[in-house]
Amino acid sequence: MRVEARILLSLGSFFGFMSALYWFWGHENAGGVMIFAAMLLCFVPGSYYFWWSRHMKERPEDDPNATQAQGAGVIGAFPGTSIWPFTLAMGAFFVVLALVFGIWFLVPGFGLAAWALFGGTAEGRRGGTH
Amino acid sequence: MTDVLDPPIVAQPADHGQEHDGPTGILKWLTTTDHKIIGMSYTVTSVIMMVIGGAFAEIIRAQLTSPSNNLVSLAQYNELFTMHGSVMIYLFAGPFAFGGLANMIVPIQIGAPDMAFPRLNALSYWLYLTGSITMLSGFFVAGGAANFGWVAYAPLSNSINTPGAGADLWIGGLLLTGFSAIFTGVNLTATIFYLRAPGMTMFRMPIFTWNMLVTAILILLAFPVLTAGLIMLYCDRHFGTHIFSVQGGGVPVLWQHIFWFWGHPEVYILALPFFGVVTEIIPVFSRKPVFGYKGMIFATMTIGALSLGVWAHHMFTTGVVLLPFFSIMSFLIAVPTGIKFFNWIGTMWRGEIWLSTAMLMAIGFLFTFLVGGITGIYLASPPIDFFTHDTYFVVAHFHSIVMALVLGGMGGLYYWGPKITGYLLNETIGKIQFWFLFIGIQVFTLPMYLLGLRGMPRRVAGYPLHTSWEALNQLATVGAVLIGVSTVLFVVNIGYSWKKYPAGDNPWDGHTLEWFTTSPPPHHNFYRLPRIRSERPTWDYNHPDRPAKYHGHHDIQDGVPVV
Numbered sequence: 001m002r003v004e005a006r007i008l009l010s011l012g013s014f015f016g017f018m019s020a021l022y023w024f025w026g027h028e029n030a031g032g033v034m035i036f037a038a039m040l041l042c043f044v045p046g047s048y049y050f051w052w053s054r055h056m057k058e059r060p061e062d063d064p065n066a067t068q069a070q071g072a073g074v075i076g077a078f079p080g081t082s083i084w085p086f087t088l089a090m091g092a093f094f095v096v097l098a099l100v101f102g103i104w105f106l107v108p109g110f111g112l113a114a115w116a117l118f119g120g121t122a123e124g125r126r127g128g129t130h
Numbered sequence: 131m132t133d134v135l136d137p138p139i140v141a142q143p144a145d146h147g148q149e150h151d152g153p154t155g156i157l158k159w160l161t162t163t164d165h166k167i168i169g170m171s172y173t174v175t176s177v178i179m180m181v182i183g184g185a186f187a188e189i190i191r192a193q194l195t196s197p198s199n200n201l202v203s204l205a206q207y208n209e210l211f212t213m214h215g216s217v218m219i220y221l222f223a224g225p226f227a228f229g230g231l232a233n234m235i236v237p238i239q240i241g242a243p244d245m246a247f248p249r250l251n252a253l254s255y256w257l258y259l260t261g262s263i264t265m266l267s268g269f270f271v272a273g274g275a276a277n278f279g280w281v282a283y284a285p286l287s288n289s290i291n292t293p294g295a296g297a298d299l300w301i302g303g304l305l306l307t308g309f310s311a312i313f314t315g316v317n318l319t320a321t322i323f324y325l326r327a328p329g330m331t332m333f334r335m336p337i338f339t340w341n342m343l344v345t346a347i348l349i350l351l352a353f354p355v356l357t358a359g360l361i362m363l364y365c366d367r368h369f370g371t372h373i374f375s376v377q378g379g380g381v382p383v384l385w386q387h388i389f390w391f392w393g394h395p396e397v398y399i400l401a402l403p404f405f406g407v408v409t410e411i412i413p414v415f416s417r418k419p420v421f422g423y424k425g426m427i428f429a430t431m432t433i434g435a436l437s438l439g440v441w442a443h444h445m446f447t448t449g450v451v452l453l454p455f456f457s458i459m460s461f462l463i464a465v466p467t468g469i470k471f472f473n474w475i476g477t478m479w480r481g482e483i484w485l486s487t488a489m490l491m492a493i494g495f496l497f498t499f500l501v502g503g504i505t506g507i508y509l510a511s512p513p514i515d516f517f518t519h520d521t522y523f524v525v526a527h528f529h530s531i532v533m534a535l536v537l538g539g540m541g542g543l544y545y546w547g548p549k550i551t552g553y554l555l556n557e558t559i560g561k562i563q564f565w566f567l568f569i570g571i572q573v574f575t576l577p578m579y580l581l582g583l584r585g586m587p588r589r590v591a592g593y594p595l596h597t598s599w600e601a602l603n604q605l606a607t608v609g610a611v612l613i614g615v616s617t618v619l620f621v622v623n624i625g626y627s628w629k630k631y632p633a634g635d636n637p638w639d640g641h642t643l644e645w646f647t648t649s650p651p652p653h654h655n656f657y658r659l660p661r662i663r664s665e666r667p668t669w670d671y672n673h674p675d676r677p678a679k680y681h682g683h684h685d686i687q688d689g690v691p692v693v
Contacts, residue, residue: 003332004323007431011347014435022439026452030387031442038351038438049323060328068659071328078244078654081152081161085249089256092309096264096302099364100295120249 001053001062008046015039082123088116163248164653166550168255169233173543175259176226180536181617182266183217186210188614191607197600198592207591208277209269209296215280216300220307221262223535224396227403228314228349229258231542232342234550236318238644239336241327241662243654246320250313257310265303268296276300279589281393282363284374284385289367298367301360308357315349318342327643329662333427336642336665337420340427341406344434348395348402351438356392359385383448390441398437401499401531402430404538405470408492411545412474414638415489416481422473423665429466429473436463446515453512460510467503471496486638487560491541494568495534502530505579520589523582526575533571533613540567540620548633552649556631559623567616574609577602641666 019035022028060066091113098105153161162168190210193201202210237245245251268275273294278287282300285291322343326335335343363385365371372378374385413420420426439459442451474496483489505527508514518524540563548554581602586593593599636645646668647656660671669676 001323007343008347011431011435015438018439022452022455025455028387028452030384031391034355034387034391035438041351042347061326061330062332064329064331064334064663066328067661068328075243076246076325078248079163081158082163082249082252083161085163085252086160086256089253089260092257092306093260093264096260096306099302099368100298 001049001056001059003062005046005049005053008042009050012039012042012046015042079123082120084116084120084123087112087119091116161252163244163252165233165237165245165248165251166651168251169230169235170550171255172225172229172233172258173231175255175262176222176230179217179221179262180226183214183222184614184617186214186217188610190214191603191610193591194593194603195600195607197595202591204591205274205277208589209275211589212276212279212300213266213268216265216276216304218532219280219396219400220304221258221265223400223532223539224311225258225307226539227400227535228311228318228342228345229255231403231407231539231546232318232345233314235546235644236339236342237321237325238549238647238651238655239339239642240322240325240330241643241656241659242321242325243656245317246325247317251317254310254313254317257306257313261303261306261308261310263303264299264306268299271295271299281389282385283389284363284366284382285376287363287367287385288375298364301364301367305357305360308353308360311349312353312357315346315353318346319350322346327659327662329667330643333424334662334665334667336406337409337423337426337430338403338406338642341402341409341430344430345399345402348399348434348437352392352395352399355388359388359392362388383445383450386445386448387441390444391438393444394441395434395437397531398433400535402433404495404535404542405430407538407542407545408474408495409470410642411488411492411541412477414545414640415484415486415492416478417484417639418477418481419641419666420473421476421479422469425469426473429469432466433463436466440510443510443515446512447519457510457512461507464503464507471500486544487555487557487564488541488545488638490561490564490568491537491544494564494571495537495541498530498537498568498571499534501575502527502534505530518582520587521582522578522586522588525588526578526582529578530571530575533575537564537567537571540564545638546644548637549644549649549651552633553627553629554631554633554637555623556627559619559626563616563619563623566612566619570609570612570614570616572609574606574613577605577609581606636668636672639669639672641669643667646671 015035016039019032019039022035023032026032060070063070091109091111094105094109094112096109098109152158159167159171189202190207193199193207233245233251237243266275271294273296275296276282276292276299278292278297282297287297322335322339362371362373366374366380372380374380374382376382409420409426436459440456440463442456443460445451446453446456505523509518509524509527544555544560581599584598584602586599593603633649635647635649637649638645642665643659643662644651646660660667664670
């Protein structure tokens with residue numbers, strides 16, 4: 001996890017330097033804000049990873065001498081199939097059509113999206129039909 | 131929930147098929163969360179988009195074969211070049227790379243059973259598909275499709291200058307595909323950070339996976355900016371805001387800042403995956419480890435970091451940007467890119483080169499990207515940019531770049547296609563396709579460089595009667611036709627080779643983990659995994675007498691690596 005943290009913190013530091021340089025040299029707001037935001041987007045998860053890297057045991061994927069047996073066990077929930085992503089995307093599709101053709105498209109759009117959110121949540125960790 | 135056990139203790143079935151029971155047919159496609167099927171769906175959809183965008187290009191080139199052609203009207207021409215650029219950038223190149231190739235390959239390269247968030251992955255694909263349909267449906271509404279160029283500059287893109295549903299469908303389609311890209315970026319980052327196999331340390335990951343990690347981070351940094359900009363643009367068009375209009379106190383050039391803050395990292399979001407593809411192909415077909423593994427990684431990260439600081443080199447002629455800053459930053463990107471070229475050549479140097487179709491495509495990529503890259507360095511110089519801005523020189527430059535990516539993408543399909551489908555494509559047809567594509571690209575782009583230097587502006591449906599312009603345009607059209615023929619040959623090859631040449635698990639004697647599993651891989655990718663002690667675990671396993679001798683960490687006992 002340390003390498004992951006260092007990548008993000010290094011990128012964030014570079015963007016921090018660049019935003020300062022750009023701002024004091026160019027006095028341009030839009031670009032300055034966007035680079036500054038890029039710095040924050042790197043520092044926030046990077047700091048989290050850095051903190052964890054100092055408080056967690058070394059993971060098998062970070063151990064150069066790890067054996068495959070060290071990774072044995074449940075490593076995550078991987079649903080077999082699920083209809084809810086398709087349903088949610090159809091809802092988003094109708095919401096976008098409402099932006100173009102009229103707000104009545106919001107009815108099927110929000111309806112499908114709400115159905116998908118409830119359905120996907122109820123599906124829970126089982127992740128749909130297998 | 132499917133609990134995935136550590137692959138090594140899963141018994142290897144006798145057959146190599148998909149042991150997973152579930153829906154079949156169209157219901158399987160609608161409900162799948164398997165990264166390989168989603169990746170294949172992305173690939174097929176994006177290639178269809180390439181064909182559609184390519185058809186637009188052929189019409190554009192046909193229009194330009196004579197100075198005052200009437201093949202299409204001026205309004206239709208505006209729609210065609212807008213939608214050609216939009217389809218190729220938003221709907222083909224990016225989704226093909228980070229939706230198609232990355233989805234199919236990254237989890238297998240790091241020994242993961244799937245992407246970290248399979249349902250989010252499926253949602254990404256459906257948002258991409260619906261976004262594509264939304265954008266293209268502009269052709270079927272009154273007023274036609276969007277016609278303000280793929281960059282939608284304000285104030286041309288406001289509701290007065292570009293009224294109608296076509297522009298709104300363009301914005302809506304881009305919103306959907308933008309969210310799709312962001313979700314894919316989240317998924318790729320989480321997968322690479324959390325689902326690597328034991329022993330697959332960050333500095334043992336294949337270069338393609340490294341490049342996809344940097345690409346995913348760039349997506350997360352850049353795409354939200356575009357999404358925000360599109361919402362602002364929509365508000366200007368329909369809710370009476372004046373963010374990009376002078377009348378209400380807005381700033382039109384702000385759109386350019388927002389657009390290019392996404393747009394230039396997008397160039398590398400498109401390019402880095404294909405850098406990764408050729409970095410996988412070249413060592414395998416040179417029978418050598420990649421030269422300068424860590425140098426490649428740091429070059430990729432440097433390119434990614436610098437790419438966020440160069441957006442306004444697209445805006446030199448606005449007169450309101452900091453020329454030295456953006457010029458220097460743009461020049462600097464040539465350094466890590468040069469390192470990559472040095473390493474690619476170093477990898478081939480004294481290798482046992484096998485000129486397969488994939489390798490030819492990779493070498494074609496190097497040449498074509500070099501032409502596009504060097505002309506890009508010209509454009510990073512403000513005096514040259516002032517002279518060539520909005521001319522065909524710029525069109526030629528970015529078509530060299532993008533067509534190099536097509537070469538890389540085709541190389542990726544010939545290289546990894548057998549892993550995903552289980553079948554090889556015909557090599558003879560593939561090589562003929564390569565030569566049509568490679569020669570076509572050069573015949574297509576080189577005249578456009580000359581046209582630009584002779585002053586021909588871009589985005590025009592006709593031009594004054596001028597002998598040299600006409601001949602060069604005709605030559606460029608010949609190149610476009612050759613490229614079109616190469617695309618037809620690719621489709622013919624798929625039909626001709628359909629389930630004809632079984633690939634086996636490792637047809638190229640590949641180095642990385644995807645070549646350790648079956649072709650196609652089982653539902654959760656691996657029945658077993660080798661011990662990972664270098665960035666070439668499959669090579670180490672298959673060639674215990676020739677481990678990754680140039681670099682990497684090994685347990686060697688009595689001259690034999692422990693696998």
